[in-house]
Amino acid sequence: MVLKVFFPSCCSSAESGILVGRWISEQRSAVILAVVHFPFIPAQVKQYLSQVQQVTKVSVSVVGSWSNSKQEREESLSEFLEDLGTIFSHEPWIQISKEGDSKFWSCSTLQRHSDNPKKEEIILVYYDQRKVMLSHLHPPLDTSSSSDPEEEEASKLSAIFGTVARSKMLFMTDRYDDGPIKLTHWQSDGVEASIIVELMKQASGPGCSVSMAAEGLSLVFPWCFCRVLNFWPLSFLWSKLSTCEQLGHRLQHLQVISSNKKAQNQTQLMRKANIFVSLLVDVALGILLMSWLYRKNRIGHLADTLIPAADHVAEGLQDLLQWLMGAPAGLKMNRALDQVLGRFFLYHIHLWISYIHLMSPFIEMILWYVGLSACLGLTVALCILSDIIALLTFHIYCFYVYGARLYCLKIYGLSSLWRLFRGKKWNVLRQRVDSCSYDLDQLFIGTLLFTILLFLLPTTALYYLVFTLLRLLVVVVQGLIHLLVDLIDSLPLYSIILRLCRSYRLAAGVKFRVLEQQEGKPLRLLMQINPLSYGSVVQMYRLPTYSCYPKDSWTSLCKKLFLGELIYPWKHKGEKQD
Template structure:
């Protein structure tokens, strides 16, 4: 029944169709091995007037791709000259495949005239396609270059017409992408897509143009164009030159030797704002480059980066409009200092609680007092620093808010750096507690090996046997006992400050995830998938258009769009991530032994 779907390209039908292993009758029944001639015919030519079929024979396959129909009147010499010019432009072996006949009043002798042209355009086979009035399907007769039908041609049922939308096939990109693959190693379907895409200059000439030839193809009703788009293309070249120069000046300023000294380089690598600035500089250099994108991957990368930057700036401007209305900067500055004082007060109460008997635990009194007073001194220093900076906080926030004009990602990066500066005392507490705890853990592990007559071989990186004298065992026992009884007090401080540090890291991680999402999300590719799903093709599917007895089978080729998950995975812009480099097991091991963790370290996520 017409319109019945035949499934996707992995079904048994398509395996037989494109591998030419079986022969299909008019009702779609597999009858056995046979050579099947497949003709890819554009549906825009179904109603075209009589003329010549221009296209290409697929090399190594029993298939032909029809691209356009040349109408009478024409001169064969002009046709050959025009096709030679198109071949030089497209590097596609275009030729005259045969004739196309459609009954029309006043053109009764056109069929015989078109059949005689097979001697002027010699080829191994000549296709004679004809369509009768009132019928949906049309017939095909394959003639050898000597004027006789092929020896194995017993009827029209060995020919399968595959109708396709020429515009969608030309604009679509079949995945997986094979940019550098040769046609010999490509599938037949991929060669068809490449042939239509590379033949774009053939579609510039339509029947309304003043020229020696009149053609029918997907742009026969006039080429799609926009004067605004053309003006933007012309204006983008000098604009890109200016922007590229500005980016080069910025890179020259950043290349000064004083900015590459160890302290400056170390601090800039830890500041999220500096990292985001370098990241956006690379993006600007890619987008504003005057070099034309030659591959699909380069074009999509440029488009995704450009759209992501526009979205970033738009969100930043919205943030600026919200911040500078109703005096919200002053309100934020007046709130920030009391919040910092409240956090410092809570930390002071927490330390006083740890210096007593926390949760009924009996701690080492002397060590508890030393650690508590040491950390309380840091809190007093921090409160003094906040009091000193309080008159300038509103002015700092005022200028920091202007950074949002460069994009929301810059504002979020600045916010991450502000959080890191405001919680620097918590980071110091964590480092002190982690180093002290780690020292005791490694000391206990070394002394435990001493009791068992073992030692760590640094050269061979293994544990070897060793004999110790009585004095060494006595001193080791004494140190082991001291470290063991001091460990609960140190571990409690380390646990509390590690939890506080993890809270800050989680908040910074959410900010980094937001920045990473804006930078890497392929918004342009997702927009194509929603608005024009045929642009990103995962495969094709077929449905029956006509299956009349004694006539070839007519199929309609439709494009299967790429899945959203595949679009996100394939077109995601390479960027950094705030995830830790280690696995969760390695992270837990580091926390247990007291090694410092830096979850904000950059992680390269570049993919080929």
């Protein structure tokens, strides 16, 4: 039989006494938590340990004796420590003592109540109690590929980590406190390593630093929004403008971090901390952007360059339409339809430029107030930029919709007439193609319409192709902006900083290093914590975002573009497209 004893390295210099810990019978392991040194009364020790068990729900008991021969050299002390096994009656009784001038400790077991005592092979594992206490052991991310031995080993480690983590009350008392029981554990190393400080940090949570005004806003805003946004125009704008979506997303974050509800587990605590740090960094970057915008009259320079930029884009579109109304790339177009479509789009450009020039006196004032919104966060400013791009390119969107609808109408008309030639028709009720017989008049009209649509298709397809490419260019720019917003919203900054500064707090497992291995002596190992990789940290603690994810494959997207179906970039995950 192999007996594993997990001994805290911080207790190596403790005075002689008894070992307090938990015996895990199914693993044949003993997790030492503290050393109770002399003088003590056994009855008071039992009473104190029973109180600890009631609070922590951990079966803490006296599992052995501890003898430091550097401090106590009398032979009577070792005999007295052995006699303590009869008082506390733990089987097996673990004895750890100093081995002369060696820097390691000898470990043996004593079985008083066994008629046939067996010699057990002992493995003495040293561990850093502070790191194990504060670390959170994460399960494997890919549980489908993990084998049974790995899962069993993970459960054993979780039992050891959980024993140390739940024994918080035991670490509230140390050898410097005035009381009948004096303990030595990792808190005794110094004030900076105090578990009380760490527990206060965890109990307080990052949300306690949020002001009461933020909490009041988080309570008042949802009620106001629910009332106001029930009206149709506001509800439509709220669902379509990315700025409104981002404000609602940040409002939910504000509610989470200002909530008085205590985190139930480590995952909720980390999520709250990540949200707080993400919001703090977002606001800090927004304030830096706002300070940069209001220096050296950059708002005025931006307003002055906006109108010439809009005129330049309009001139480019007019030249493009003039090129399409001629013979683009030597293609022969339907001149009548080409002239009608070209003049139709030119008129829209004229209306748009007139509207921009009408708004030009107010653009600087609008940009000045829009710049103030950067104090709400860099993501809000980026979403406002995305909405401004959408408003400034609204005429391109209109061109895309007109061209797509006209192209889609001709494609579906040609497909329907093609079924007419083959003696088929589309059954609307059964959603399938059925056979059908047509008379001569129907075939004649169908042939005439098919010929007209087929010869008009190249002209329509060219306009649709050009405006679709322009629309895709705008969508790509907006997509890059939203990718940056998603990165700021979803990146778990607190977890990454914690992984960088205190890697032991996020544990993926442990590794054992052999300290000493001699025949006839216990195997001595050092348990070290393996931190999570940065990729695993991001994958595990990534914050959810409101933005859309591509629900269509590239094949489906290309099919929609070929058939002329509209593609709305603002469709979010879970919504249905018309």
